[in-house]
Structures are given as structure tokens and as C-alpha cells.
Amino acid sequence: MALPSDRSICPLRREEYILSPHFVSYSAFWVFALRRFATGRAKDSLLVSELSSRCPPPSLTVADSAAMEPAARVVTVESINPKVLQCEYAVRGEIVIHAQILYCNIGNPQSLGQHPITFFREVLALCDHPSLLDKTGIHALFSADAIARAQQILDVIPGKATGAYSHSQGIKGLRDAIAAGISYRDGFPANPDDIFLTDGASPAVHMMMQLLIRSEKDGILCPIPQYPLYSASIALHGGSLVPYYLDESTGWGLEIAELKKQLDVARSKGVTVRALVVINPGNPTGQVLAEENQKQIVDFCKNEGLVLLADEVYQENIYVDDKKFNSFKKIARSMGYGDEDLPLVSFQSVSKGYYGECGKRGGYMEVTGFSAEVREQIYKLASVNLCSNISGQILASLVMNPPKIGDESYESFNVEKQGILSSLARRAKALQDAFNSLEGVTCNKTEGAMYLFPRLHLPNKAIQAAKAVNAAPDAFYARRLLDATGIVVVPGSGFGQAS
Numbered sequence: 001m002a003l004p005s006d007r008s009i010c011p012l013r014r015e016e017y018i019l020s021p022h023f024v025s026y027s028a029f030w031v032f033a034l035r036r037f038a039t040g041r042a043k044d045s046l047l048v049s050e051l052s053s054r055c056p057p058p059s060l061t062v063a064d065s066a067a068m069e070p071a072a073r074v075v076t077v078e079s080i081n082p083k084v085l086q087c088e089y090a091v092r093g094e095i096v097i098h099a100q101i102l103y104c105n106i107g108n109p110q111s112l113g114q115h116p117i118t119f120f121r122e123v124l125a126l127c128d129h130p131s132l133l134d135k136t137g138i139h140a141l142f143s144a145d146a147i148a149r150a151q152q153i154l155d156v157i158p159g160k161a162t163g164a165y166s167h168s169q170g171i172k173g174l175r176d177a178i179a180a181g182i183s184y185r186d187g188f189p190a191n192p193d194d195i196f197l198t199d200g201a202s203p204a205v206h207m208m209m210q211l212l213i214r215s216e217k218d219g220i221l222c223p224i225p226q227y228p229l230y231s232a233s234i235a236l237h238g239g240s241l242v243p244y245y246l247d248e249s250t251g252w253g254l255e256i257a258e259l260k261k262q263l264d265v266a267r268s269k270g271v272t273v274r275a276l277v278v279i280n281p282g283n284p285t286g287q288v289l290a291e292e293n294q295k296q297i298v299d300f301c302k303n304e305g306l307v308l309l310a311d312e313v314y315q316e317n318i319y320v321d322d323k324k325f326n327s328f329k330k331i332a333r334s335m336g337y338g339d340e341d342l343p344l345v346s347f348q349s350v351s352k353g354y355y356g357e358c359g360k361r362g363g364y365m366e367v368t369g370f371s372a373e374v375r376e377q378i379y380k381l382a383s384v385n386l387c388s389n390i391s392g393q394i395l396a397s398l399v400m401n402p403p404k405i406g407d408e409s410y411e412s413f414n415v416e417k418q419g420i421l422s423s424l425a426r427r428a429k430a431l432q433d434a435f436n437s438l439e440g441v442t443c444n445k446t447e448g449a450m451y452l453f454p455r456l457h458l459p460n461k462a463i464q465a466a467k468a469v470n471a472a473p474d475a476f477y478a479r480r481l482l483d484a485t486g487i488v489v490v491p492g493s494g495f496g497q498a499s
């Protein structure tokens with residue numbers, strides 16, 4: 001198939017298909033891989049089909065499509081919900097659209113060739129097609145523990161049917177397994193009734209925003225720079241984002257004084273601050289919070305009467321020896337705080353970690369410290385969507401209960417897992433070093449997650465040139481970088497970062 005040639009319709013150069021880091025963010029890890037990806041011959045047909053699906057056929061001109069517009073549309077941008085207009089999503093924003101890219105950022109590792117974990121996929125395959133379990137020769141194809149796990153899972157799925165709706169909170173037996181996994185991780189008990197299985201972490205975040213935000217007078221404290229899911233969902237639900245700034249000079253430190261300052265400012269403006277979002281390990285900053293800092297955050301939320309929304313989707317992605325992941329629930333319980341002391345929601349996802357199963361849309365939130373009445377309302381919200389998808393539910397149970405020492409799959413599983421994590425760590429370090437070796441660029445040390453957030457020190461002339469075309473300096477730079485090199489990066493200003 002020939003590439004479309006009309007650049008007025010599909011303004012692409014072959015090198016523009018290469019995709020991108022959030023400039024700034026973790027796709028940063030992927031830049032080099034992407035370059036290789038884009039030159040691989042085998043991938044060319046993929047690129048072409050991607051292109052042809054994104055671009056109108058060359059025979060259709062922009063003028064033609066305008067001529068097809070009806071005179072008056074019933075729905076216009078002026079008449080849609082203004083909250084939709086207000087909502088921005090930097091990782092899929094203007095620069096990304098301009099580039100017509102093949103998405104390689106937003107933490108989507110399997111799109112770049114990362115293999116799924118064999119054990120997880122074996123169990124999924126057997127659950128989805130249970131008659132395989134009755135076939136002779138099944139033991140030659142699947143590991144014994146994958147077969148046993150699939151049988152256990154099928155036993156807890158009503159009708160053994162992955163094509164059936166489930167309980168709106170998720171299949172009880174899978175929630176039992178997740179609660180057991182959380183207890184094992186934290187050393188504190190977890191209750192399956194606290195688990196709400198969701199299609200990835202994003203719908204869980206939306207659900208909590210929907211629950212907490214009553215009007216624009218309700219505020220949510222969010223880190224800046226932040227993952228745009230938060231600003232977008234706060235905007236969609238009509239609330240106010242109350243920013244708190246992570247301190248780049250202390251490795252993206254989260255200072256309690258800063259939280260307090262921003263809380264007081266918001267309150268003085270009549271905003272009722274309802275919750276604090278903490279992303280740990282951080283996206284897009286890659287920092288891992290120290291235990292002491294987490295304790296201060298727990299106390300802050302308790303003293304100020306805030307819900308702690310703990311985004312813990314990168315809990316497996318830690319690359320430094322002196323830091324480890326502690327869930328906020330573990331920290332709160334270890335401080336002696338029980339369920340009644342602190343409303344706390346922990347978000348987890350199958351999209352990140354070493355599993356990277358983004359397209360399977362699995363995740364959960366563990367909701368603690370809410371009254372039974374409020375819990376019922378959360379259940380009602382969950383039931384509006386009937387249930388989350390069953391493959392995602394199964395995967396969530398697997399990531400929280402991977403093979404253990406002694407299981408047949410354990411060794412090969414561990415080789416796969418460590419291979420992925422060490423590759424992520426190696427690429428993070430390589431990128432960090434590369435950024436720091438560039439003139440005019442500095443970058444904090446990466447500790448976890450999948451992201452780097454470098455700082456560009458742009459000369460005054462470049463800043464003036466950006467101003468002249470009414471662009472943020474980093475957006476201007478990103479555009480120039482794309483045009484000059486084909487590398488797409490998302491400007492840091494999209495993450496709310498101050499210049």
C-alpha cells in the first residue's frame with residue numbers, strides 16, 4: 001500500500017511516525033526503543049495501516065468534507081457540556097495530534113513489544129476457553145499451576161462463564177484473592193468487601209471524583225506536575241483542582257508546609273477541600289515517597305479531615321535500593337490508625353508494574369474508612385456500569401497473587417518479571433544520564449514509575465519567539481523538536497508544571 005502523499009490532509013513524514021515520550025514523562029524510557037521500532041522493516045506495514053486508518057483517503061479533500069457538513073448541527077461545541085471543553089488531557093493533546101503518531105507513550109509497554117507474562121496469559125486463556133482443560137495433552141501446553149489456578153478461578157465465577165456479567169463490585173472469589181494479596185503485601189488484613197474491581201484505575205478515579213465533588217466549591221488537592229487524569233476528571237465532575245507543587249530541587253519532594261499553604265489558600269477562597277491525591281511512585285516525576293513523608297501525609301489528612309486518594313498503580317516499579325513501596329493503608333495501620341480514623345482509597349491497575357496489561361483494562365480500588373451508607377452509594381455508582389470486564393478482573397487477581405516459590409511456573413515467571421523490571425530500570429538510567437549530558441537540560445534521578453520529567457533551560461530568545469506565536473515556551477520547543485527530528489514529546493506545561 002502506498003503512503004498517502006497529500007500532506008495537506010495527512011501531513012506526515014515517514015520519520016514523524018516515531019513516537020514519543022511525554023517529554024517529561026516516561027515514555028521517555030521508550031524513545032530509543034521507538035527509534036528502532038520505526039526503522040524495523042517488519043513494522044512498516046503496521047505503520048502504513050495505522051496511517052491509513054488515521055488519514056482520509058487521498059481522494060477526499062478537506063474542502064470536500066466541509067461541503068458535507070449540514071447547514072446547522074443540533075449539537076455544536078457551544079451547546080455541549082462546558083465541563084467537557086474545560087477538560088484537557090496532555091498526553092493525548094495538541095502536539096500529539098499534530099504529530100499523527102503511533103502512540104508509544106502513556107505507559108503502554110506492550111504496544112512497543114513488551115511480552116505479556118506467560119503465566120497470566122495461560123490462566124486467562126484457560127478461563128476464557130475452559131473446554132481446553134478437558135483436552136488430552138493440555139499438560140504439555142500449559143503449566144500445572146496455570147491449570148490449577150484457572151480451575152480455581154472458574155470455580156468462583158458463577159456459571160464458569162467469563163462472558164457473563166458479574167457482581168458490580170467484581171467477582172467475590174476474585175476479591176477474596178485480591179484481599180489476600182493485599183494482606184500478604186502489607187502485613188495488615190484486607191476486606192474483600194472493600195475492593196471494587198474496575199476497568200483499569202481510571203474509572204475508579206472518576207467514581208471517587210463523582211462521589212466527592214458536589215460543585216466548583218469542592219476542591220481536590222492534586223500534585224503538580226500531575227497525571228492529567230486528575231485534572232481532567234475534576235474538571236468533568238465540575239470541581240476545583242487545588243494544586244500543590246512538588247519540589248523539583250529536592251527530587252520532587254512532597255512538603256507538608258506546601259500542602260498546608262495551598263489548603264489554607266483554597267479555604268480562604270471558600271473552597272471546601274475534600275481530598276488529597278498522592279501518586280506514589282509518581283507520574284510524571286518518578287519519585288518514591290519515603291516512609292516518614294507518608295506518615296506525615298497520613299497525619300495531615302487525618303487532622304484536616306481529607307480523604308486520601310492514593311494512586312499506587314506503580315507499586316511494582318521501583319528502581320533504587322534505598323526506597324521501597326509502602327501502601328498508604330499499611331502506613332496508616334502501622335501508625336495505629338484504624339478504619340474509622342481515615343477515609344482512604346488505594347488505586348491499583350494491571351496496566352503498569354511488570355505486567356503492562358493496559359488493554360485488558362483491569363484494576364481495583366480498595367475503599368476503607370467510609371460509613372456503610374456511603375459505601376452503598378459507591379456500590380450504586382459501580383452498578384451503573386453493571387460490572388467491570390471479567391478478563392481484567394481475573395488479571396487483577398493474578399497480579400496480586402502471582403506464582404510463588406515452589407509453583408511450577410515460579411522460575412520462568414520470575415525471569416520474565418525481573419527481565420522487564422531491570423530493562424525499565426536500565427532505560428530509565430540511560431535516559432536520565434542522556435538528559436543530564438545535554439546542554440540546557442537537567443533531570444532529577446529516577447526512582448520509580450516509568451517516567452522522567454526533565455527541565456529545559458530555554459534561552460530568552462526562544463521564550464520571546466514562543467510568546468510571539470502565543471505558545472507556551474515548552475510547547476513551542478516541542479513543536480520545533482518534532483519538525484526538526486521527528487521526536488514527539490508532550491510539553492511539561494500540560495502537566496501543570498510551572499515554568
Ligand SMILES: Cc1ncc(COP(=O)(O)O)c(C=O)c1O
Nearest residue numbers: 107200201202227283349351363
Ligand atoms: C498515575 C496513573 N494513575 C492511573 C493511570 C490509569 O491507568 P489505567 O486506567 O490504565 O489503569 C495511569 C496511566 O498511565 C497513571 O499513570
